[in-house]
Amino acid sequence: MIELADVSKRYGMDGRWAVEHANLTVAEGELVALLGESGSGKTTLLKMINRLIDPDAGTVRVAGRDVRGEDPVALRRTIGYVIQQVGLLPHLSVADNVAMVPRLLGWARGDIDRRVDELLALVGLSPGEYRTRFPDQLSGGQRQRVGVARALAARPKVLLLDEPFGALDPITRVGLQGELARIHRELALTTILVTHDMAEALSLADRVVVMCAGEIRQIATPRALVTAPADAYVRKLVDVVRTQIAQLHALADGAGAARGEASEGARDLEAARGESPGATGDVE
Amino acid sequence: MSNSVGELIAGMPPLLASHLALVLVALAVACALGLPLAVALAGRPRLASPVLTVAGAIQTVPGLALLALMVPVLAATGGLGVGLSSFGFAPAAIALTLYALLPILRNAITGLRGVDAATVEAARGMGMSRGQLLWRVELPLAAPVIAAGIRTASVWTVGAATLATPIGQPCLGNYIFAGLQTRNWTMLLGGVIAAAALALILDAILAATERAVSRRPRGVLAAPVAVFGVLVVVVFGVLPRISAPDGPRVSPVAQAPKTPGTPGRSAAPGTQPGAASPVAPVAPVAPIGRVKVGAKTFTEQYVLAELLRARLEARGLEVDVVESLGSNVVFEALRHGDLDAYVDYSGTLWTNQLARDRGAPRWQILSEVEGYVAREHVRSLGPLGFQNAYALAVRRDTATKLGLHALGDLAPHAGRLSLGADYEFLSRREWTAVRTSYGLGFQRTASFDPALLYEAASRGEVDVISAFSSDGRIAAYNLVVLDDPAAALPSYDAMILLGPRVSDDPRVLCALGPLRGALPVELMRRANLMVDHDHASAKAAAAWLLGQAAITETCQAP
Numbered sequence: 078m079i080e081l082a083d084v085s086k087r088y089g090m091d092g093r094w095a096v097e098h099a100n101l102t103v104a105e106g107e108l109v110a111l112l113g114e115s116g117s118g119k120t121t122l123l124k125m126i127n128r129l130i131d132p133d134a135g136t137v138r139v140a141g142r143d144v145r146g147e148d149p150v151a152l153r154r155t156i157g158y159v160i161q162q163v164g165l166l167p168h169l170s171v172a173d174n175v176a177m178v179p180r181l182l183g184w185a186r187g188d189i190d191r192r193v194d195e196l197l198a199l200v201g202l203s204p205g206e207y208r209t210r211f212p213d214q215l216s217g218g219q220r221q222r223v224g225v226a227r228a229l230a231a232r233p234k235v236l237l238l239d240e241p242f243g244a245l246d247p248i249t250r251v252g253l254q255g256e257l258a259r260i261h262r263e264l265a266l267t268t269i270l271v272t273h274d275m276a277e278a279l280s281l282a283d284r285v286v287v288m289c290a291g292e293i294r295q296i297a298t299p300r301a302l303v304t305a306p307a308d309a310y311v312r313k314l315v316d317v318v319r320t321q322i323a324q325l326h327a328l329a330d331g332a333g334a335a336r337g338e339a340s341e342g343a344r345d346l347e348a349a350r351g352e353s354p355g356a357t358g359d360v361e
Numbered sequence: 362m363s364n365s366v367g368e369l370i371a372g373m374p375p376l377l378a379s380h381l382a383l384v385l386v387a388l389a390v391a392c393a394l395g396l397p398l399a400v401a402l403a404g405r406p407r408l409a410s411p412v413l414t415v416a417g418a419i420q421t422v423p424g425l426a427l428l429a430l431m432v433p434v435l436a437a438t439g440g441l442g443v444g445l446s447s448f449g450f451a452p453a454a455i456a457l458t459l460y461a462l463l464p465i466l467r468n469a470i471t472g473l474r475g476v477d478a479a480t481v482e483a484a485r486g487m488g489m490s491r492g493q494l495l496w497r498v499e500l501p502l503a504a505p506v507i508a509a510g511i512r513t514a515s516v517w518t519v520g521a522a523t524l525a526t527p528i529g530q531p532c533l534g535n536y537i538f539a540g541l542q543t544r545n546w547t548m549l550l551g552g553v554i555a556a557a558a559l560a561l562i563l564d565a566i567l568a569a570t571e572r573a574v575s576r577r578p579r580g581v582l583a584a585p586v587a588v589f590g591v592l593v594v595v596v597f598g599v600l601p602r603i604s605a606p607d608g609p610r611v612s613p614v615a616q617a618p619k620t621p622g623t624p625g626r627s628a629a630p631g632t633q634p635g636a637a638s639p640v641a642p643v644a645p646v647a648p649i650g651r652v653k654v655g656a657k658t659f660t661e662q663y664v665l666a667e668l669l670r671a672r673l674e675a676r677g678l679e680v681d682v683v684e685s686l687g688s689n690v691v692f693e694a695l696r697h698g699d700l701d702a703y704v705d706y707s708g709t710l711w712t713n714q715l716a717r718d719r720g721a722p723r724w725q726i727l728s729e730v731e732g733y734v735a736r737e738h739v740r741s742l743g744p745l746g747f748q749n750a751y752a753l754a755v756r757r758d759t760a761t762k763l764g765l766h767a768l769g770d771l772a773p774h775a776g777r778l779s780l781g782a783d784y785e786f787l788s789r790r791e792w793t794a795v796r797t798s799y800g801l802g803f804q805r806t807a808s809f810d811p812a813l814l815y816e817a818a819s820r821g822e823v824d825v826i827s828a829f830s831s832d833g834r835i836a837a838y839n840l841v842v843l844d845d846p847a848a849a850l851p852s853y854d855a856m857i858l859l860g861p862r863v864s865d866d867p868r869v870l871c872a873l874g875p876l877r878g879a880l881p882v883e884l885m886r887r888a889n890l891m892v893d894h895d896h897a898s899a900k901a902a903a904a905w906l907l908g909q910a911a912i913t914e915t916c917q918a919p
Contacts, residue, residue: 127486129482129485129486150488150489150490151488152488153485153486153487153488154487154488158483158486158487160479160482160483160486161479162477162479162480162483163479163483164477164479164480164481164482164483164484165480165483166480166484166497166498166501166502167480167502168501168502177484177487178487178488181487181488181489181493224483227487228487237486
């Protein structure tokens with residue numbers, strides 16, 4: 078469905094490569110997570126799929142067609158796009174925000190109205206209550222639900238998400254992650270999710286693409302990633318999650334010993350970061 | 362005999378209409394230029410900053426200077442190549458447009474740059490084209506900031522438009538200039554209050570439009586266009602109809618009660634036998650339309666303009682008075698046919714147009730000036746009979762104490778005396794000539810509005826002033842004029858000048874020709890004093906003057 082062949086991109090003539098010789102094929106119906114720290118090139122890679130960024134070298138194909146031959150505006154209307162800050166238009170109601178792409182495509186009014194209700198229901202917002210609200214009358218989680226509904230309005234087969242849950246509190250985040258997995262399955266979407274959250278990538282994705290400094294370090298299923306990390310960097314990322322889980326267990330096991338062991342765990346984490354500055358990052 | 366508040370208000374609609382028309386045209390053009398420019402510049406900081414610097418530099422030019430500057434610019438470029446008049450509406454509208462451009466441009470650029478980057482990215486990722494992004498996202502989100510810029514511009518423009526009077530565009534400034542010159546504080550305040558009220562009302566309308574637009578975003582264009590349309594209908598359709606039925610009263614000074622023109626001797630029936638008539642007898646003539654009479658920015662000019670109006674109207678001509686014109690604007694306007702008649706002074710033309718820096722015998726100045734204007738296709742009807750020359754005047758007690766009779770007597774005392782002068786005098790050739798001829802070096806010089814000069818002298822704020830010899834206030838404030846034995850100051854014979862459009866029209870010549878030599882300086886002084894001191898209207902003073910003057914008609918009575 079989506080194919081990136083030897084894709085490279087750098088900003089400015091003598092800047093370093095943001096993405097270097099990346100190869101990735103995403104099958105129809107697959108949910109792939111691009112995992113990495115900020116500056117790893119994962120967002121650049123994502124934006125090359127809907128031509129918000131054009132690569133300096135290599136080829137990007139969507140549904141078998143080279144995107145360089147497509148009109149970027151027309152291409153983007155067939156690909157759903159969700160970003161962390163949502164970017165709803167503050168002067169438009171929820172219904173008008175969701176209806177944006179169908180309107181651009183010139184759908185009939187009745188079709189648009191039906192579609193808006195259908196989508197609000199799909200993302201778990203009661204249409205009667207939320208249609209007429211404005212973005213500033215919504216919580217962060219509700220706003221991102223509207224963002225997802227807006228991205229899906231014109232029935233795209235491909236959905237791109239750029240850290241969609243990064244700004245949400247943990248409980249809301251987990252709830253929305255579950256909803257995303259359900260919607261992905263129900264609509265048989267091909268989904269690419271950019272995240273810096275290892276737990277999110279492991280729990281949602283069919284396959285995880287680990288990126289560091291513009292390079293793809295490993296492409297693997299969550300299980301393969303945990304059991305057979307390709308290099309030291311990937312292993313460290315996995316260890317961070319392990320350490321967190323260990324800390325949690327320690328806290329649950331004994332109130333007395335918990336504090337000491339917890340701080341020991343934190344020291345391990347510090348040490349891991351110290352060994353490889355490239356591996357530091359705010360892992361949640 | 363004074364101008365009451367009621368008369369002031371009755372005369373206001375046409376001035377309000379032309380003021381508002383000027384403001385609306387300037388704002389509309391500034392928006393039409395500024396908003397697309399802002400859209401083009403918002404994403405290009407390297408281009409935006411020099412453009413904003415230029416717009417900011419224009420803003421620092423004082424309003425009066427910017428407006429006056431447009432007159433020579435338009436004259437030199439042939440009306441920007443499309444034949445715009447260099448007088449009146451066009452230069453005023455262009456100057457105000459430039460003035461309004463900065464706030465509109467700066468706010469629009471700031472507003473567009475301030476649009477949330479994430480919202481723009483989401484909209485692009487959604488598949489909006491450049492144009493859709495602009496109209497559906499960037500403009501609606503920047504609208505409050507853009508609207509604030511337009512509101513700022515509208516308030517500035519209403520205020521700056523009052524300065525359009527001296528370049529020949531009637532507006533609320535007519536009340537302010539005329540009120541200041543004739544010391545009519547009612548009129549001055551009337552103009553100020555009307556302009557302030559207009560600014561507030563316009564701002565309130567724009568604010569209401571802005572609120573309506575923010576609630577109904579699809580009306581982003583429709584609502585302002587609708588408001589603008591309504592204002593245009595008011596300005597061009599409704600207000601002119603409210604104006605008095607006897608034609609547009611462009612001059613607020615003319616708002617005197619309609620005294621039945623006390624024609625006196627001027628209306629004596631029958632022709633004067635034996636009087637050599639310089640013009641053809643009245644015969645059916647081609648219509649010349651309305652005659653435009655000009656007046657500079659001082660009392661005597663307002664009175665004389667009303668006098669010309671009364672004479673022309675008595676011959677059945679329709680007259681507009683365009684008043685409070687800048688001294689340098691008025692001759693150019695006459696030469697180009699934007700004005701038809703006004704009174705100028707031989708010495709003014711001698712120094713300004715002929716660029717002579719010394720005085721000369723009175724007959725020589727007159728004949729050279731008449732030769733000059735004829736070459737410019739302007740017709741002089743000869744001297745009216747009085748002079749309004751520059752003179753230096755001092756308080757009578759100062760003159761007595763220091764023994765001052767002539768300008769030369771000032772030389773030993775000047776180092777301890779101060780000189781007050783009107784705005785132009787200190788930069789005129791006459792002042793250089795007086796200073797060098799008599800060796801005068803004053804301790805201090807100060808510029809005053811001419812309306813305030815005489816009072817400043819009588820109160821002792823300055824010792825010596827530049828005075829005008831036909832000004833009734835010389836005597837009224839107990840001042841004495843110092844003799845000029847070296848003839849450093851040129852003579853200033855008042856003379857009627859006719860523009861090319863009317864210079865051969867027999868009705869105009871019959872109306873104005875007989876005024877030659879008919880106005881002795883004593884009569885002119887008393888007429889000026891009626892306005893300056895007794896707050897009579899210029900029209901009333903002109904009527905009195907016509908009744909007193911010895912006018913010998915040369916044509917059959919109309």
